[in-house]
Amino acid sequence: MDYMNFDKENEQLEQDSANLGEDINELSRNQAECSQRIDYILGQVNDLREKMGMQKLEFKEETTVSDLNMYIEQVFPNNMKTISSRELKMQPMDYIVAALCGGLAAIIDVFLIKIPKDAVIIRNGERIFQEGSSLTGMLRGIGVDENGKASKWITVLEKWFKVPYDKSIDSDIIGLMPKTHRLHSLAHDPSIAGLVWGIKDIVAGTFTCIDKNGCLVVEKVTEANFMKLFTAPILWLGHILSDVFTRMGIPIPGWSYLQLLQFGNFGEKQRTIAEVARYMYLEGYDLRHLVSMSSTNAVIELIVRLYYHLVCKERPDEFVLTSEKEYVEVKNKIKLHNMLFVSYSVASCGNIAKICAYQGNPTAFNLPLWLGMIKESVTQIEILNRNSKDYETATENRHRIDENFEKLYASVMRKELEN
Template sequence: MTEPQTLSFAIAGIEGEYLLALKEDDIEQVEISCIDKTSSDLDNLDIAWCLLCSAASVFLSTNKAVEKWLDGIHKAASDCYGDYDFIQKALGEVFHHKSDWMDKMISRDSDETYVAFHRLLWGHDPLAKGEGLANLSFNPIKMMMQQEESERSGHALFGAVQAMRHLLADTFSKQGLPLPGLSYLDYERSDGKSWNHIIDVVQEFSVETTGNKVKAEELYRHLFTLRAQDIAGGTLTIMLTKAYIASRQLEDTIRINQIKLVSYSTSFFGQAIVGAVRQKGVPYINYPLAIAMVKELAGLFYESNRRTYLLGKETERLHGAAQEQLARHDRLQSLI
């Protein structure tokens, strides 16, 4: 056997052992085939679809007409007078929350509050602890359980359900629902009034961008709240991206992670740019998209490191196998 034939035989044997080892390590056949059949790099169609998803998501998340329509659902749920369509009325019934203690215009330690930030200062943080006026819990779920038992003569469980209805309803409003945990940024001002550091932040942004504090509430709603409009925009991106992956029957997990990451990140930053243009440098923040983006980034790092580890492990084994084959060839040559 000539030396080229010997090397060819050795390589063929190593490749067979490599594929067998991958199967023994529970690597799926589709992933094995992806090693040389499917590139993890995005093609032009992938990029085009990601940009299309981004455009649709940004439009839905930043459109003023959509914002107004969604706010109509919240107003219908609050029994505000207005001209509502069938869907707004129906959802208004689902999320009805008039006369809930959560909407009392008070702060955590006073019988009056800064109306523009009343949700931030009272009754809307599901992570809040402690009690305030009249021994009412700061936590909206516990508060509504108290109301159900004392005023509505129902089971406390109904109060917990009502609290969730109310919180979901508030995401449909223009301002949205404060991010959970912001109540821990409360402090007492020098005049004794209950306050929150977030209000100071958005007021400073407003002064820097407009010269006064008038835009503080508008900046707050796009920086520190959860809004149904943002959730809808993020959900649209996720659904369109998954539909594209399914339609192209993509199976390479790294490529799938890449597509999702590009789609979600372009949607997130596209919305941020629109906000920066409208608000003189202050971006819109879509938290559902941010979470999805971070998740896919972590998934991409994990999958890439996993494959790198497996390839490194197999490379070491193959190197040893190759050395054995060459040593065997040398022994055969010496016998000849």
């Protein structure tokens, strides 16, 4: 009967036994080859030791690859980091210095920069006085005489550098008034974009602005004069300089374009982003206050980079391989940006606390500090996704091999001396 027939099962067992025998033979051949290689290496080592006047190394006849691996593992740990990689990574002192630097920037932000000028805000029906920045106040004093009027050199600049886009009153443009005309005028933007709009308005005799509702408005003011194309950049720059130190100053680069953002719901008055930007400019959040706020970035960049160049930066030997120099250069840059990221993170947390202390006043927002934080955050993403990781790993593996062999050699020498 079929269920009593074991021929098929016997054939399968015989085949499995044959395969197992072949595998055992293959393992035996491999082990023999490994033993031959070990003997060859041992012979080479002993030849070198003999030439150096040292005793030969002797292993037991039954020594296997596993025994050799166990011996190596006893000499040094498996996951040991190389000395070079440890030195090029962030050390505890580096974290401390970076954090202290960020804390110093936060203190400057809270106690020196503050808000652009003295203000009184109302929260839940309560009037709260908030003190303005002494540093920005000093900058506001430039261009003003002892009587509080514009200095003579300001009036001279205004006279020499007249432009067609300096309109301050127009009933057809919503929101345009003397206090805000520089916010709405695109040519008053102190940037490359502002220069382009300024040249265009000077040559075409127009006034280009974004009104309070976020609409682009272009009005004809004078006749076009293409001969002014060559002098337009000088006129634009001179007019910007004449406006910087006036009472309202000029807006931060790009601030005028925030009038396009007619959405959002912020604060008790449910303001849009455009309305918040307009309120901040009216409260003194201009180019002069931008300079004051930039002092936090200056402190971070100066102290961190100075500490990095004097203390942290590793300088490879002049005669090492080019690949080694490149490896050290990459690791140095990574450490520098790691320190900057820590400093900006601490300072940004301080700015958040400052905004809370000022009852959510948007003028307490430190724009340059957060731009620096965003820049270093992007750099951290680039570091994590860099393409040089394989190259760095290969270099570190070479370091690891060299250091492990040195440690193995020292262990062998120590055992030899003990015997």
